Every structure is written in C-alpha cells, then in structure tokens.
Amino acid sequence: MVSPNIAIVGITGAVGQEMLNCLESRDFPINELRPLASTRSAGKKINFRNEEIVIQELTNKSFEGIDIALFSAGGNISKEFGESAASAGAVVIDNSSAFRMDEGVPLVVPEINPNDALNHNGIIANPNCTTIITLMGLNPLHQKWNALNIIASSYQAVSGSGAQGIKELKSQISAIHEGKEIETNVYPCQIAHNVIPQVDQFLENGYTKEEMKMENEGRKILDNPSLKASVTCVRVPVYRSHSIAATVQFESTPNVEEAKILIKEAEGVNVMDDPESGIFPTTLDTTEKDECLVGRLREDIVLENSLSFWVVGDQVRKGAALNAVQIAELLK
C-alpha cells in the first residue's frame, strides 16, 4: 500500500487534530487526505502539509477509494459508519470502544502486538488511552516475568473527554480567576481545583467501564487471558497527559534494576527514575511527546513478586492519535 488514500473521521476533535499532526510529523506517505466531520463542520477548511483541504460531510458514501479510515468521533459514529467504510474496502482504525472486544477485531499497541494488526477483517481497534499508557510501561516487564495482577489508580487529563473537556477546564479556571460563576457541561461537577473519581459509566460491580478496560483490553493486547486488574480511574485538572500509579504482581520474582533496563530497551517508552536526584516523570514531562515515561520503580512492600511504578503518557498522542497512526504504518 504505497501512498494510500486516508480518511479521518472526527477531524475537528482533539484526537482528529492530533492525527493530522502525527501524519505530518511522521512523513506518512498519503495520496489523498479526506477529512470528514458532521454537517456542522463540513465546508470548513483544515491545513495539512501547507495545503488547505475542505472538510466533507460524513456519509455512508464518504469512503469510496479510501484505503485507511481513521475514526475518532465516538462509539456511535464508529458503529454507524465503520462497517460501511470497511465494506467500501477501507481498513478502519477505530479509536472508540465500539469494536475493541469483538472477536476478529485486532486490538493493537504497535510496540506490543504489531502482528495482530495483520489479521484484521477490515477493522482494527485502537485501545483505551489509560490501558495503552499503562501497558507501555508494563509490557517489557510482563514479557520477562508474566503479569498476573494489576492494582492501579489513574490521574487522567481532561483531553480524555476531547476538545470539550479541555475547554471546560480552561473556562472554569478563567471564571474562578475572574470571580465569575463556573459552568459545568462535560463533567458531573467542577473539575477546576477538583478531583473526580469517575471516568465513563458505572457497571454493576461498582467499577466503571473505563476501569474494566484495563483488564478486558489488557488480556487481549497481552494475550494473557487470566490477567486481573483492579483500577480506580480519576479525572484530575490537567490538560493532556494521563498518569498511572500501578502495583503489578508477577508470576516470577521481578527485579528493579533489571526492570529499568527492560523498559529502556523497549520502543516508545523510557525510564525517568532517579528519586535521589528528584527525577521522576510528571504529567507535563510527556505533554506533546511521543514517548511514555516510567518512574518510581520499586519493589512493592505488600504483595509478593510485585513492583510498583508510575507511568505517564500524552493521552492525545500515544493514548490515541499516535497509536492509531502507528497502526496505519503497520499496514504499509
């Protein structure tokens, strides 16, 4: 597939915009770029490689001649238009949760399970952002010691709710700064100067859908069907990067120094870990960066055969757009 025709569905969203950036910065060869959005945005122009391209309205006929369709407009749009894109001959790379757990749909983090991408039936799913970032830190360790259990808490950026989430935090901070009333549209309550222990809908077991993705998607990506994960997903007032504090129990005994080497040798993730010199990754260290960063690596003092660590990654980039573009690169 040399210089494919590429469609982006949801071009006006935070992830859609970042997909454009990634395609551009990675010199992805493209014959035609077809930006697609709702009627509201159709007719507007985007800039790509110094060319203006008109956004077209998304319809079932939008995918004629398209080789790869990057979807990031929410699960409903993926369900409505994903099949027709695939029927038209495009390979759909879908950022929503619509198809992730479907049999026959590969769920791919290119640094972890690139070969899965080649066994698609027209649709490849991009995993959940928190899951991708956690697994980027965990997989090098899992390959060596076999991960059994994950207990994790997340510190998730508002970008995870798209451009609207970013806007909501910005406008609330401005309102508070100017002594005005805040407005709440995206989140169930104020996110500025607050921490909200809910991401996605609640399930019967008391966990949210987002929290269960770590176990469900983690099993599929790592090909590790007995993996267990207990996660608390929390929205914090930061803009772009997700951070995760994880305790992972392995089948065999892990070792901190070896863990650092394994992560350093892995693609797409690095170690930033020298507590004595005050070195550990914070949210801002990965903002608009491709690499995920791991720090605070230590032997866990509660569970046997366990390590605790902190992993950070740009949610819009590696957690979404970059990962999707990397999947597209695997199809070349």
Place this chain on the structure above:
Amino acid sequence: MVSPNIAIVGITGAVGQEMLNCLESRDFPINELRPLASTRSAGKKINFRNEEIVIQELTNKSFEGIDIALFSAGGNISKEFGESAASAGAVVIDNSSAFRMDEGVPLVVPEINPNDALNHNGIIANPNCTTIITLMGLNPLHQKWNALNIIASSYQAVSGSGAQGIKELKSQISAIHEGKEIETNVYPCQIAHNVIPQVDQFLENGYTKEEMKMENEGRKILDNPSLKASVTCVRVPVYRSHSIAATVQFESTPNVEEAKILIKEAEGVNVMDDPESGIFPTTLDTTEKDECLVGRLREDIVLENSLSFWVVGDQVRKGAALNAVQIAELLK
C-alpha cells in the same frame, strides 16, 4: 482541666489558622489563648472570639502557665521547643512527624484510639494527614474484618505544604492565565495543571517518608503491628482536601453493604456512595468540612477478601487542625 490556657505554635500557618477556627467553632473553653510564632510575625495581631490578641515570639519561656500547647510549625520547631513546653507542664499536641513513632508518645485519631491520648508523658502526636483520612474510612471496616494489607494512591492538596503551597498554586495559575512566567519555590516543578508523584523525601526502598507513614503510623494507631501498606503519594493541583484510592485486604471476608452501614455508624466519617445516581465524594465536597467521606465502595476484583474505596477529607481540618483540637478535647 476547666478552661485551660492554650498556646498555638505556628499561628500564622494554614494549620495554625485553622486551629483557631476549630477552637472557636467548637466553643472550646479557653482561659488564655497565647499565639506564638517566629520573630518575623511577633507583634502582629490575630482575631479570636472578637478580641485582638498579640502574637508573641516563640522562646523556651513561652509556655509558662500553659496547659495545652498545639504545635504546628514543622518538625524542627517541635524538636526544639516541644520538650520545654512539656517541662513547663503543658501537654503538647504536636502536628509534626517529630515524635509520632516515639515510644511513650501516643499517636491519636480521637474517633479511633481516644484512650491512647490519656497515656501521655507530656507529648501527644497528631498523625499524618493522609494516614488520618485513610484510616477514618478504613477503621470501621478494620474493626469488623481486620485489615492486613493496604495498597493506596493519594491525590494530595497543596495545603499539605502549608500556606506556601496554596500560594504557589494560586500564583502559578494566575501567571499562566496572564501569560507570565511561573515561579517554582515549594515544589520541584510546576504544580499548576500538573501532577507530581512525590510528597516528602525519598527513602532507600524507593518509597517516600510520606508513603511509609501509612504503614508505620497505621500500625500504631490501629494497634495492628503486622499491617502492611504500599502507597504512592501524589500532589495534585487542588487546594484543601486529600483524596485516597485504597484497596484493602482483610483477614475475613468483607461485604460492601455492611461496610456502608459500618462507616455510616462511625463518628466523623460518612458514606456518599450511589454510583448509579452519580453520587461519590470529590475533593470539593469535603472542603472546610469536618467529616471525611467515603464512596466507590466495591468488592475488589483482584485480591481475595478485599474492598476498594475512595476516601476524601479536608487536609487542613480533619487531617491536621481539627484532629489536634479533638485530642485537646479528650484532655478535658
């Protein structure tokens, strides 16, 4: 001890100010209130019960005639002046970590181990804020099922670094809003729109002192010498309340519905937990409130005999000032 003479050391700090508020709002009977601070603040006035009181300079002679001395000016000040206050006949209630683990110094959360306060030798220690708030949620469950292991992550307010921490977050947010350079004094890097996985100094085992307090202080407060705790303490850009996501493994099998009842029946803590209706506590729900709040109670899906929950409390109040004043009330 009817209407004691009370000294407050560190009256100008965030916790010192809140101690004043607590004494006032709880109608604590006081004969003389003696506010103490460094030379820099001596001579300034504070307002207490509609009276102006002049701040005196803290010296070794400051405690003559004092019955209860509330210390909140950092560990060094406690070490330098705590003994002389006790020698002068005052009972020291110390908010720093200086004496917490000393034998013969009770470490007290009044709702949990009030009787320990009576076995003092002149000094009673106020526990770490994150530990207090976590144990307020955990103790009712521990009493029933016996806690063995805690795995927790914290979301800690800048108030934990005192008035300077609050000032730093405020000024950084203002600077960013106005397009100016930010200044960093209290934290190792920007805290506005960021998340920093370090609270207190690092130890050789890769944990911080703050993180180890949960295990060390938890064992003493709960009289549970085999308790183990693995904690990741994280500073988040919120002002007043700490939140903790905890997974706790018990000796016997816990039950979510009974856990809710046990917490509801306990003093100083309440349940705010109805996920289907979008009800769970956020940081702001406890700001300037006495009660700690527990939500997200669920059977943990990884560890046997475990519950996961989310607990929030005002760090300045129950995590520090209120707890100290409650200890003083036990001495009446």
